[in-house]
Amino acid sequence: MFDLNRALQNWMAPFRVSHIYSSDDLMELESHLLDRMEVALKDGASEEDAFWMALEKVGDEPTLRRQYQLGWGELSWVKRFWRLLTNETVGFTSPGRRIGYAVARAVSLLVGLVAPVYLFALLVFLAAGFKLIEFGRPVYEQGMLFTVLWGLQGPFSWLPIRNWTGKISDWMRLGFAVASIFVALVFLLVHPDFHIGSGGLIGVLSISTAFSIGPVLWLLQTVSRGGYRVDYDSLLVRVSDRASQ
């Protein structure tokens, strides 16, 4: 039996995963679809036929994406970042809840950007405590162990920002690669004698920058393109399962 609510949710699901559609946009599109359906229903079509006829006229997400993407591109970066932060597709009606949600997301992003540095420092001190690394020896001589510590902190540090997008794993990989090259260049070419305790501010800044490259690159591309929040297919399955309960 045709379930209109489920059909609407399935149609809306791909719109909801992209930041280029605001909650207003989605409400408008849904209202238009229902207006279209009303006409078909008055002409005697069944609810299911009316839905599909309306859908063909209004268009699905891939059909409309380009036009909405152009609109996203015309927004200022501040406006785009604000929409990402407030996650406008959620459609909070209360300004207080929207602001609270935005603050929570900003904090989670900040934690995700800063946490790797502190976790890496903690692991380094633990390794030094177990005499696995020496503070006095240059880092590049102990590169393999630092690489292992680096790899250990990665998945745990970026958990807080994982909810921003399921695609961040691609950016983590890119970030690790870019950061590794960056740190290797700094340690080997600029400060070959760098060791923990001697680098001072430059050392801390180098490491912080290196760890932040992945999430920052992801954030830049998300703001630029209104990227996707979660994997579309898995979201569609979840929506369908929830609707059928």
Place this chain on the structure above:
Amino acid sequence: MLDKEMTAAALRPTVLAVLAQGENYGYEIIKAIAETSGNQVEWAEGALYPLLHRMERQKLVESVWKTAENGRRRKYYRLRAEGQKELVRQKRQWSVTTELLTKLWGPEPCLT
């Protein structure tokens, strides 16, 4: 049936002209265009909204949410003063284009 490029070019002045007749919402704007064109103009109707939003950012139109009799919320759009000026500008441009093409193609033969 108009091709895509022609439809895209004509959409902006068309929507401005429909709104010049009075405040309206998305589906009714589409319906007005379809009826006036004899269904010669067709496009993914959802693409109307990005155009309306762009015109809103350009301060040509303004919008307001209203609740219809059936309880459904609809976003109504109306033309602003700048939108009226833009419509006049578009009319001038299309008049120039039509005149040029008429001169190049020759006038259509009169059947009466």
